[in-house]
Amino acid sequence: MSKEAPQRIFRHRGYTRSDLDEHSKVERFRSELKEAKLGKVWFSQVSAQNDPFDTNPAYEESSLREVKSFMEEFRRIAGARASFYDPDFVTTAVNRGYKKSQAKRHLRNYKQTRRSVRQVFEQHQGESLVCCFTEDPHNILMWSYYSCSHASFNYEFSLQRDKLETGKSVIADVRYVTERPRLTTIDMLRRMAQVNHPKDYVESLQDQRRIDDATLLCKSSHWEHEKEWRSLRTPQSKPGYYSISPYKLTGVTFGCRAQPELVSFVKSQLSGEVEFRFLELSGSTYELRYS
Template sequence: MDFPDVKQLYMYRPPNEFTTKILETMKLWASKPGAFNDPFDCDLDVAGRITEADVLHAATTEHGHRSQWPADIRRFIDSILDENGQFTQAERDRLDREIELLIDDNRNSGVICLSEVNDSILMWSHYACNHTGICIEFERTPNNALGDIEIASPVNYSSVYPHIDLGKMLVHRDGQTLDLMLRYKADCWSYEKEWRVFRDLGNAPSPLVSRITKVIFGLRTPTPYRQVIQSWCDARGIRTVQAAKVNWTFKLDIPV
């Protein structure tokens, strides 16, 4: 399992009916990237169009020199290039249409956001409504979705805005080029230590990514809401703990 030291991932939640519904239904909400609070997040830029050189490079990377290309590959390349070595109009239209469909698929995908940390004062303030909400702990093992790096992986924080390299997409035809673009954020967010899980459909409920092992109450979780969450956790056999201030320092104490 990649990142074996990361054995739990966390979701900060405000004290509302949507949070309660997670424990009622044991499902999560997978948001579309466009719903994120950062307008730069997942806003993909395409660096130019696929060129004829990109196609030839992809074929060479996979099959070697042209003399070694399988007959079907040679026929395909010859069919999409004219006598001047340029794309036929039909091929140019097809490529542009396929790229647009790929980008649309990513924009309409579902994203579940988690964090490596459960004691971030900022995230308790921002995402758990000024420490009045909860933080849900999910188990990460080699045998569940969170332990599969192709399903759940950490966000890359960067000061450089990412672009889609369409030529690279031809060489790596597994969708990873686009997926990586959805895992880039400005480095000012690095304190979140975010992980993302992708689903095919956004703005839709999704099965739990793994077993819930603990629910943490915030410093200010109201008693009535705490009682509602506690009843659901008791019914599900989920342990609950209370966050506390650490004396004389800006830290939270979260029971293990």
């Protein structure tokens, strides 16, 4: 079951004191801080995730009979000339120099459909955009992995209290699972039909949620300590800065090894906009705490 959107989410960064020595890095850093003040964060392609299992479900090939049955039913809905990757495949093929008879035969080549759908689907999914957050600002491993061994900082974004429902439409919680999600050829055909023929073919809510979880929101339980949330954008968008409103920047926390020069630079760009905090090691336990 989907969790309620958290009041605060945190995004670790990897800038350190050494980045202030190169003009190009300084300008990129300054640009990011400027965007953060506006409530915008960088979204990258899903295919760039560091875990090769992430957004990569197991694949089960459907039978040719199942593929044929789906495609025939699909064309009854979307039109006899439609394919899962083109609203009117015959016209497109003819415009590219193919004979109409060749194009029509291709539409009924279910072996070719089965071979190509996985490649097309994975390319489409890999072009989706994602930005990752955590709800735990004190996790030692997160600071070690994503904030340069505690030498960098993280952003704190807070949700406006009267925008709880809107917040849940902006971010989604990652599902940590012990068994790798599994999709079939038919699942992929359903998604591609939905993407390319939204007026004609609509996935059931159950299928939509299951496929989204498998391709965008499921991770191995090895990562459960990260308590991750994700904001997602469609493949039609390009990597870049996008708003996560109604979340807005309210704080910056520096790691226990952050150098004074880094702290001063961040403060000079965000002063007056956010609250600044510093982490230190607990004197008696393996914990981080605010100083």
